[in-house]
Amino acid sequence: MDEVGRIFGDVGLGVFQLSLSRPVERGEYLSVEDELHGPVLCQLDDLKRKSDLNLERARQLSPGDEATVQETLLGTARVIGYRDAQGLVKLPTIPFRSGARVYRAEESLIAEVLGLKRRASSGAYVGLLRNHGLRVELDINQLVQRHVSVLAKTGGGKSYLLGVLIEELLRHKVTCVIIDPHGEYGSLRVPAEKNGAHARFGVESQGFGRQIQEFSPDVTLNPSAKPLAFSLRHIEPRELLIFMGLPNVKAFLAPLKGLIESVAATNPEYTVRDLIHAAERLEGVAGETLHERLEYLEQTKLLAPQGTSLKELVKKGEATLINLRGVAVDVQELVVARIASTLFESLKRKLIPPLFLVVEEAHNFAPQQGTATCSRVLKNIASEGRKFGLGLCVVTQRAARIDKSVLSQCNTQLILQVTNPLDLRAIAQSIEGLTDGMTSMIQSLPVGTALVTGGGYHTPLFCEVRPRATRHGGESVQVVDN
Template sequence: MLIGEVVGKTGTKTFRFRAYKDVNKLDFVTVKNKDNQWVLAQIDNIEGHPDGRNIAQCIILGYREKGALLTPKTPVKPSTLVYTADKEVINKTLNLSSGGLYIGKLDANKDVSVYLDPEELISKHVGVLAATGSGKSYTVAVILEELLEQDIPVVVIDPHGEYSTLKLKNDNLKEISLMAKYGIEPKSYNVSEYSPDPRINPGAKQLTFSDKNLSAHELAQLFPAKATSSQIGLLYTATREAKSRGNYTLDDVITYVSNSENSSKWNVVNMLEIIKDMKLFSKNPTKLQDIVKSGRASLINLRGINPEIQSIVAFKIMTDIFEQRKVGRIPPLFLIVEEAHNFCPEKEVRTSSKIIRSIASEGRKFGLGLCIISQRPARVDKNVLSQCNTQIIMKITNPNDLKAVSYAEGITSGLENEIKNLNPGTALILGREMPLFVDIRTRRTKHGGVTVSVTDQPKITEGIMSFAGISKQEIEIRLGKVKKIYYPCFRVSKSENHYLIDGMKGKILYRDGNRTRESSMDLTDDNLTVLSYLTKKMTKDELVQKSSMNYTNLISSLSTLISSGFAEEASENGTVTYSKTKKADLRTFDIEPVLVQIDGEVLKPALTKEQVYAKAKVLFNNFKDIELVYYPYIIGKDFMIDGISGIKQG
């Protein structure tokens, strides 16, 4: 369709035309060169004109001849007619194949489908970079669907458990209505989930590794702190001695180190014991051949796992994959690393940093493709990012992150400006002969990575104060029908700290890592009264005066507290004093409750607020406030799940 006429000065790279019809920035247009060949161009900018017709600035992309993309050697002549580019010209010039991984449509021409070459993805590596809420996880899920369509094995390092819904058909009516224009239908895929702690991630299989013949280098990488040269030397000696006697385990290494005369041995033993206590190693480890299988996505679900453990798990699974792939024991595969800035950061070294660098630089030689995903590209190791020759960039506004992606081949100042203004679901793809703006297609599977929106939340007509955590719906996706209960507790605020009292039993609850535990302090009111005064050293006479207790009861309470390890006696210059021990320190519960809509059974507290007030007065002396709150639990047929942490309890 005729849309305009070339005007003004022209060149071999750009021209301007007066538009007869409405045109949009990034639209594809064509003109004929002196040899009567169609030359493809793209509108880069549009200016208004006093006569009411717009002037469009175009960048010349070129024309295809004998398979090569060529650019004109002579300028486009003024008065040359400008036409809308049709599908065939766009496909031919941009060399858009009709096979591979179908990810969407050209943003400027929805008739043109865009495919990625799976061989190129594996050989060139991929970076998916975007601000939160731009659709990066959605885009990665689309790529995952297409890889599984091609029966390519995929392993995903998934810190937030976002991709488990790949095993569920898309049931979103709005998205289903859009599928026809992309020529797709709802579908589910073969997905396996693994977690180092299935109690936190119910439905996932236990992930463990073999502790047989771990090298000194691997053990040093697993240390929670950077190993010194003497510690590494001791590890090399111990593993060499162990290896000389055949296969060895982590316990064997610990024994060899313990028997060493090296002065560093106890630090090394402590580090090795910490590794052992992580429960990541087993005599019956997860088989890598079960994880890497054609047509299957294996998700390493690290949701709720301590960040240090996440890094160790990522290091070990990627190391095993890389080594097994080198010798051909597992098929070629695609490895996806979500939140890459946490696993290979730019300004610090994590346990997983080195192996990701190795895969980025050498993986392509062994058929191991890498996909790095991050909302903070400025924080990703530049050595890793520079190896990702295919870049899928969505909306980014942070100046540092924009600078981090600006090095990519094909990025111009004009494209940088476009990146700031991209709509959610639109991606700039670099690494081909020329940049492409793509409207990412609808997912065949259910989307799991939804950003919580304040305005989209249902209005709460009846609510209670509870602790946010895993949703009932999320558990039902994994384990079937469950019910939710809200267990009553009382939150006591003192200064800047908060404490939680069980509303049924009166026990103190506290946080220990990502778990909630019950305090072992089971004392009478007299015992607690005495303990409350032992924040500093006091004599018996001072305690009698402060507590107003009779002497006999005081002595009895002190005896109980000392035998239980909650108090200690000391003598200084003939004066006997008493003070509490660290064991007696009440541990806090500093998770903030939020107002939630009731979607389960609310239990009534057995204790009244007055009873809790009296107990709190004894425990804390001075406190600011007591508030009734509810602890969420999710109940199944033969199990119970902590509603905050997601840990399975039975």
């Protein structure tokens, strides 16, 4: 047993102070022997060096003088608990004694109390417990049933980690639909180039080409995708104006409605071309503009008499990428609104298998302030989706800007480095069990380390994210060559 210090002072039930005889890093696991229940797992939450060098003496030191300083390393530790005979995590009901020895926790105790066990058929292996070789496997049923958020500042590693998660879901044949605004996830088809980290984490490089299908409203820009089209008959005139790039031009609403009614009266299977012919007969500015914008709409091929069918869009055990690269923001919102509501309605009627809907850049699609066309349906999915087998995963670089009712419904959070105080506050407010020590650690997390809360674990833990089995598609663009 590796003794690292002693408890001192007044000892509480959940927190105690210790003087350290050896340096231990913040966040490290410790153990203290409880008289009734044996070893109890604790975690070092904060550290301070106390010294006898006061201001007076420090000021008397001349440049170059060696200071003789008596110092002690003091720590604040938090009690995590022990497993009782029923396998439940319990906190001791009597405080530890002052003077009690504190040890570095053994791996077997950490694994037992944190619940780091192999979940084989239901575990998503996302990485290793920081500073330990223990696998962190999230419970896939919890992920899908209780929603997930991935939060970090820009460049913090969100898309990388999400790629890891999707690889795991595909290995377990979980159906996914991924809203991919930057076209980053097509690289899930391509095996990663192996490096030293792959061996350390026990990861094989592997492509998922057979389980990925990609759709995009713009196949000219995104040639690897199949065209995504919506059924013209099911689009409201107001939505049609957004697709036409005329979102706020109310003056065109009535003429457009008139056009649609006149065309649909003779041909219910009408096309955009039929609307264009009808617009040619319309006089004035409205006629001209509608004609021109309908020509544009026809080119986008976004609307057809028959839209992309649900059967094509969702395939059991596969991931569908909705690649929105190069698509105007308001059209992106409409696409997300249409897809999210179609999936939700279809799941309610059990037409498709349970699935995981991933929304990247979610602060744009479910903003806290203002509205996006798709906000309402995403909020409904966050609050009711799990009853119907629709899991939601929101990814954002601005925790403060995403709708809080969506964020607080996410029971698993994967948090990488966040430095913005407003985002940190939003995170602290929406997550139970996050200590002040952890919140401050989030600010200095290195790229590739995540704080995981939920996912089948009862206490938040730090995880070194495993390397990708597939190539990461969100590499930063080099402005100047090295």
